[in-house]
Amino acid sequence: KNQVEQSPQSLIILEGKNCTLQCNYTVSPFSNLRWYKQDTGRGPVSLTIMTFSENTKSNGRYTATLDADTKQSSLHITASQLSDSASYICVVSAGGGADGLTFGKGTHLIIQP
């Protein structure tokens, strides 16, 4: 069964600090991996997409990494801001099948001033 596991479940850091969120997956065959940001009470919004051949991709202060061999991805947030407080969801797309998406349960990040 395809699975996506995220850690930690929740995280609290001070404004200005860096943090790293983890995503481990057992989805096969692998097509791509996305990180979504979900602000409280709103729908998720895509931050980055990683394909098999990509190791690192940045979007402003967000940097995603992918190790397709170990089936791990991380999302690193640099110089955190209060607006980074949100849930971050890892979603893996598989080849084959009609839908092919497996969602992680998310990491709830709180940035404290």
Add this chain to the structure above:
Amino acid sequence: DADVTQTPRNRITKTGKRIMLECSQTKGHDRMYWYRQDPGLGLRLIYYSFDVKDINKGEISDGYSVSRQAQAKFSLSLESAIPNQTALYFCATSDHQRGAEQFFGPGTRLTVL
């Protein structure tokens, strides 16, 4: 104007009532999805549609039905609501590529008493 809209945004109803949640999109996408989100469980797929004549069950379709009235409209019905259907419901759209970014609506918070 928002690309993906959902109505209503909030709804409180009683057990046994029939409820319809509506979703409209102006992105011109063929694919539309309905998800529910519960604390600690993440997003779970209820139904999805790849075009007007296509309807597919997702992970948790029992107790729900859908109708794709047009390319831009996809509605979700609860024929006889029960309390464990209390959740946050999201509609999403994407284009036809596998693993394409999903664009989410703002969500509908449904409470079944």
